[in-house]
Amino acid sequence: MPTIHLTTFIAAPVDVVFDLSRHIGLHKESMADYKEEAVAGTRNGLIENTETVTWKAKHLFKNRFLRVKISEMKRPEMFTDEQLEGDFKMMKHEHHFKQCENGTILIDLFKYESPYGILGKWFNDLYLTKYLSQLLEQRNKTIKEFAESDKWKKLLIK
Numbered sequence: 001m002p003t004i005h006l007t008t009f010i011a012a013p014v015d016v017v018f019d020l021s022r023h024i025g026l027h028k029e030s031m032a033d034y035k036e037e038a039v040a041g042t043r044n045g046l047i048e049n050t051e052t053v054t055w056k057a058k059h060l061f062k063n064r065f066l067r068v069k070i071s072e073m074k075r076p077e078m079f080t081d082e083q084l085e086g087d088f089k090m091m092k093h094e095h096h097f098k099q100c101e102n103g104t105i106l107i108d109l110f111k112y113e114s115p116y117g118i119l120g121k122w123f124n125d126l127y128l129t130k131y132l133s134q135l136l137e138q139r140n141k142t143i144k145e146f147a148e149s150d151k152w153k154k155l156l157i158k
Contacts, residue, residue: 002113002124003109003110004110005107005108006133006136006140007105007108008108008144009103010143011148012148012152013104017076017097017147018079019046020143021095021143022047023046024043024047031135034058037055038055040054040067041053041067048070049073050069051070052084054066060131065086066083067084068081068091076099078096090111093109093111094109094111110132112132
């Protein structure tokens, strides 16, 4: 089972990074190139523990749907989302947040399993792991951009 492990330093408080990481609108903005939108479940604001969201996006030349549930949350240290329905055989994304002296270390552990046995494994090795890593890096770049500027205040302070 492939696991993508990313570590991103963000010069912002852990609470801000934690909330930006679970903000539906910011996720949507980070995936704008793929026309990603929340079509069911929690569709705006901050997703909370046990809530679900269904995403619609265009990936690999096809509109795809992914329904995930927040299966665990410990504010502000971590949360996990897991696929309930979608193209993966299994998908689990752990988000970990570590406060450090001058900011936050964001750690993503993205585990997934593709269908189709050996063909799925071959596709993972040749293409999918790199593609998914780039999506996660783009998402983290957007979180970092908002957290390290005043942009986060428009999303989180009401």
